[in-house]
Amino acid sequence: MSGYSDRNRTDASAKKRNCSSCRLAAGLGMDKMPCMSQNSLLPDMRFPGFLSRAGNVPAMTPMRTTWRRGILLAASLLAGCAASGVGSGSSSGIGHLLHISSSAGAHQSAAEDASARAYGDFLAGRHAALQGAFNQAADSLLQAMKADPGNRDLVRQAFIACLMAGRPEAVNLARQLPENPAAQLVLANDSVRDGDWDAASQRYAGIGQNGLTQLLQPLFSAWTQAGADRINGALKTLLPHIQGGQLQGIYALHAALIADQAGRKQEAASFYDIAAHSLGAENLRLVRIMASWQTREGHPEAAIRLLNNLGSGGEVLGMAIPALIEASAKPVVPTPADGIAEAYLALAATLRQQPEGADASRLLLRMALDLRPDFTEAKLLSADILDADKHKQGALEQLSGIKDSDPLAPLAQVRRVVLLDETGHTDQALAILDKLSKQFPSFAFPLVLRGDILRNKQQFEAALNAYDKAIALLPHPQSHDWSVFYNRGVTLERLHQWPRAEADFQKALSLSPDQAAVLNYLGYSWTEQGMHLDRARQLIQRAVEIRPNDGAIIDSLGWVLLRQGDRRAAVRYLERAAELVPNDPTINGHLGDAYWETGRKLEARYQWQRALSLNPDPTERPRLESRLEQANQDADASTTKIAP
Template identity: 40%
Template sequence: MVLWCKRGGAAMAAFAMVAVLTTGCGPRSGGGTAAGSADEVRPAARSALSGYLAGRLAQGVGDSRSAADYYAQALKHDPDNTELLQRTFSLMAAEGRLDVAQPLAERVLAFDADQPLPLVVAGLGAAQAGRWAEAEAKFAQLPKRGINAILGPLMVAWAKVGAGDQGAPLALEALAKTKGLEPLAAFHGALIADIGGRVQVAEDGYRTALSTQLSVRGIEAAGSWYQRTGRLDEAAKLYSRYQGDHPDSMLFDAKRLLSQGGGIAPVVPDARAGLAEALFDIASLMRQGNASDVAMLYARLALWMRPDLPLAQTTVADILVGQGRLAEANRQYLSVPKGHPAFTYGRLRVAINLDELNDTEGALSALDELARERADSLEALVTKGDILRRRKRFAEAATAYDQAVGRAGVLQSHHWALLYSRAICYERSKQWPKAEADFQEALRLKPDQADVLNYLGYSWVDMGMHLDVARKMLEKAVELRPRDGAIVDSMGWALYRLGDYHGAVRYLERAAELKPEDPTINDHLGDAYWQVGRVEEAMFQWLRANSLEPEPEQIESLKDKIRTGQVPAKPVVRQQ
């Protein structure tokens, strides 16, 4: 008997395949699926086999939360199955369900004492219980290779701090001697010295850590140190330096930090927070290396040790977005403490996700509210413009960008993108003089910006204006981004409009190689082939373009060319 249960997302079709092995509707244990629904129920596994198969299928469609639950159900039916045990543990840990994962880690270690992830989880569990010697022993067993060669010394050092062992700095010596890891070792050495009141050691460590890179956490930690030691001017200089290098950063607020004066709290107040910091650093390294699943795991572990770590909360939410789990991501973004700048970033991301979930009006309403609350900020208005532009509501988008420009005051080089976005919306809403002015001002702020050169140069060619300058702009854009299919297409299509069909073919063939799935590029290449007498190839390109989901305004033109086998007459542009 097939028993259907309420379920959202693609996984239901897969679960139907094993429904004959299941019975009853069991409640969810929390969270959502890949789509993020929180109120689902699923069939309860009647046997180890049905739970295992359902878990495999759930994993196959990206529903790792359901997979963890199914494996857990299977494990209850077959508690001695080591494969089920390891699968359940790994997924529970990756999903941040560490209350379930911790006892499973101990069971894994009972038959394989050297598995790295169970050692980490078991060690963290011991640390939470204040059993620091046990935690250190677990961390010391981590293999001295791969990412564990970095994580192990950090965790051992912080376990020593928790135990009151003065040998914590010695645990970092191996990292400090490893090329490329000196700043990381120096940063954690400074945090440890900061907690211990070793003033000069802490200052030297912060300086070393910041000598090669300016991370948000490094800036916050060193700045907090300066403020607590009565050196507010040095803190202000450090913050200004970071904001100068990262003018668009939404995760840092110097004014908020400086307002706390010398009473600001240390970034890492104790050993548990130090463990969380180490785990977050590993998550950041993994994310930089595009290992998002591993980054998610370590960010979850960091939050287990310190639930109020905003950047780790944001990291988890960002990765959930990449997994398509938008509703879950929104809940995570909104869990960030309201006073932290990451909360504002999160609200912007929530609005973007609402739009992706087809609640565009909800997204716009949320952004309007944020824009009213943050009258000194551009981000909500820019994000509103971006959403409206994506929805092809160009006149409304231009108005939102216009309001953002009004708030910006004196425009700086990094504002070129705002002007570029507004210019596109002006152009698409038939306000060319305003568009042209914005494109030119964007180039003044940021000369040799390929996107602006491409858009303005092509627009001038299409209108027969400033042809020599326009062609040079497009050539420059191609030189700057020779592997950008859209820009190479613009150069080819400009040559086509100028009547240089053989030159157009060369560029358009290259564009089609770079971006073979683009219907516009294939359409353009078909037209160019037709003009040079390669009629059969032209027909192939038009048919291909028509199969690639062209824009609605392209469809009739493509159908006409496919039906007639020729390009409608279109005059070559001449200088106006």
């Protein structure tokens, strides 16, 4: 089937959003920093779809889409639906963080008052920061500071670079920025590490009550009081926020953790119940905390049930469940310092779901890791943000810091697999999958992902071998397993094993009947072979109903209508498809065929020429060239015939 590699592609371009977050940049003292956030197209990472192996995966999808079928980003689940409104109002967004300023003042100072080398260091630091290489940026900016130590803007920028790189110099630089709220957070964290809870409380309180800090202040206040063993005051601080508001669940969870650490079990149980009802049972972070509570309270069966229910959402998380069960014997948040890190994570996960929230999330996650360097969920979320911002090496560095013994290590390993493949290290990616297959021999996912990688590399024989082994581990396939059969069907079709491919497509539909990708692929395949055209049209029409703005699927409908002789309708649908996906060679070629069939021969020749200019599939090119050559010959013959 020529040109079918893009048959299920849906072109989705990120639309620019107005930066609703920028108004609160001043809240962290970073309002001068240029906003470089990418408009990332991330799914809602709550259950069930994000955990399933059976996400809506195109036939030949980029690996970025593939891993989203099965990988749970644990931290992003913490906020859940409780934070649905955060970031959209005038007092809760935040942006323009983390990236080194190119303000005129910085340029003038570096250019006029510092040496040329210092200016070069400044430019190198700025470039490194824009690439997300904050450690390199810190080196360059600290070097530039030696030539211009009094430049406050340079100090501020070096501070941000050191902060984001996790460098100890951030603390000393923060002391030079008494008016900068982010610097005060760093100094407050430093007091927390030293166990100086009164100093930490004063630092946190001095940051103010604007925007993001307004959400964090109750948590900071409660945890610093808990650290000073003032439990009544800590719980009293949180109670008004637990009684209402969009972050009710987060505040209740932190009250529960404080009461739990203090051994006040009855109050802890009550607050845990409020948090569970507010955040939902599909929240990994909450389930981990609740499972630990149940185990430590003598109810290990309840803990196992909670975690197993969570693991039923997909095999990636399923691989982590045994280790999570074992880890539930210990508190998930054992100290007040860990509680403050948890507060940073909660708000980072909340903001990550908002437009332009990535920069604020990255800063908050850095604060969390500052207090708890082994905070796996913070590393996972940080890696996700770096990946979305195209900083794949930085994402890999975050993930490499997660130990193999960590309960969530399988999630990190699968993320590493995808990033390694995307950065050209496919052999390393496949080696990790081999290790996972040996470590979890009863789980199909490592084999499925291996098949996906090889299929995307067009190594179809090897991909088929991986899919066959994966499906052998699925004796009783569930609805979420449809994509495994679908992707094996695509692989079989590419290997010209149509009977087996057809059976897999039909199996996928039997598991999940309304998958537009499968409906379209099977319907289009039948159309190409000139078989079951009525049924093919029905399948494709159903796919169009599900995805009415998918150009590739609309093209399929036009194509089957043309094959059935309904030329006018075919032209209408194919023109619509070409509007939606103007640079698709297959669609333009089909539109040319439809124009030719309706006598619009000049337009047909134009469409075929355009299709050839769009780098069609090698198997598609000969047909297009033949059609165009014959059309040109016909045109020449017609011209000769009517010549005087």
